[in-house]
Amino acid sequence: MKYAWLALSFAAACAAAADAPVSVQAWTPKGISSDLFESHGAFDPNTGDFYFVRSSKSFSGWRILQSHCSGGRWSTPLPPLFAGPGLEADPWFTPDGHSLYFISTRATGAMVSKDLDIWRVDRDAGGHWGRPVRLPEPVNSDAAEWFPRFGKDGWLYFGSNRPGGLGKNDIWRARQDASGRWTVENAGPAINTTGDDYEPLPSPDGKRMILMADGGLYESQLGAQGWLPRVKLGPAIDVNGSEIGAAFSPSGKTFLFARDTGEPKSGEFFVWHIEGNEAWPPVCKV
Template identity: 45%
Template sequence: MMFARRAPALLSLAALAGCTAAAESPVPATATLWTPAAISGPGYESSPTFTPDGRTMIYLAADKDFRNYRLMQSQCENGAWGKPVPPRFAMPLPVIEADPFVTSDGERLYYISSRHAPAKEDFDIWYVERIAGGGWGEPQRLPEPVNSPAAELLPRTDAAGRLYFGSSRAGSAGGGDIYVATEVRPGEWTVANLGPPVSAGAYEYEAEISRDGKTMITVSDRGDRSHLYRYRREGERWVEAGRIPADPAQFQVGPLLSPKSDRLLFAQRHGELSGEMFLIDLVPEPDRSWPPTCGDQAAL
């Protein structure tokens, strides 16, 4: 998702959408439409996350112009994804919320919200924790320096608990960079810009990290529109491994790696359906048990 609606920079809607004709361009055969029928609609569905048991999906829903972000939740019941509803902790519009992420142990859910300053549409990172009975507790805002006066986007953690996110804060090159935050003691965080080649002067604003911290997928606008780029960790440095072969005529957002980093979900415009979730394999023979199908979708 992009900065402050996601702006000051959904660039402009016309530029990002690429025009109606571009929306009809074919999706490469390597990317498969995945959005479950129960949640697919005329607006955008993006940035899904799943509980470890695969029975709850929380995602970003927006209107067809990729505005008015809100969190929605669908439960796997009786072999099908159910009608989506807002999670209990979510705020209604005009507060805008997006980019949910359930940690691998299922004990914390990060997301971004403007609830602290709805009029400014400034996204900060918030979280909720599991409570007795299986629900979520009250929302908590992460402190500075994780949050800043600028927007923070797509919070994601690796197995070591490091928190990766995009931010347009002061000092970011190209209008947005990728940062990593480490909690050195309870409630006290340090934050560092990942630097080149991940933060390399283009407009980088989302980063998905694998559980082992060795694979990263970023969303970066390098001059035409936002696309997905893959990096691998080699020792102490990141090395770019090429662009994900999604539709070049559309912008992509909301990447989510499978637990084994062998498959990737993301969202892009899809004709009259606006934005939908797509699935792409990153290796020749991936584990096809992910994403969770809930029984109403054939495994792709």
């Protein structure tokens, strides 16, 4: 399915804020929002369940939780059936809902990010999750991997602090050929800097990418020869540089992300209605 995209870029939309104020609202549904740090949300396209990361107020001890809409409210978040030991974060569903990608230290059970690898879990026709599988080298490495997200171009984009990059953490991309062999390459200087670049989020139509890096959120557009140099999102979105864990609605018209709001609530979800006032995230009601 091809998704229509707004004519203006994110940067242009922010620049025009005086004429058309950017609509950013807190999303704090009862049962999901807490005094801890909630981030990295993902809606299951098959069941509507909400998967997200909850951590301490200082953004440590990441764990994936799952909540479902029942009786007009979100259920108490619990670890999914495939949860493992250690840190787990950054859930992302394939559009068909067959697979979920995430990062985990379950191979060692360590609570330190240097052991984070990319994993995939599939489910059968009955909707039951199977056993998670660690993606092979060279996708994973001896360094940390972050935020795996597929683009419409077929590349798996992710962050990593592996050697050979342009900075501390870089955005990389991996592709699997017909024989099952993976190749990995750096996403390049239009995306990466000499600093830290962590989280790549391609838009549903593949024309844009949102990046979480040093200083907050950036945008790169796809040109004829590849990704164009990134630009900073406007101040209505990028308030304090702590914005992380972004996700698009399936239409690409709405944008969910987390921001560290400080004590006492710490990390909270926010919604940016890029175009119109799409009814997303879904409202849990009877």
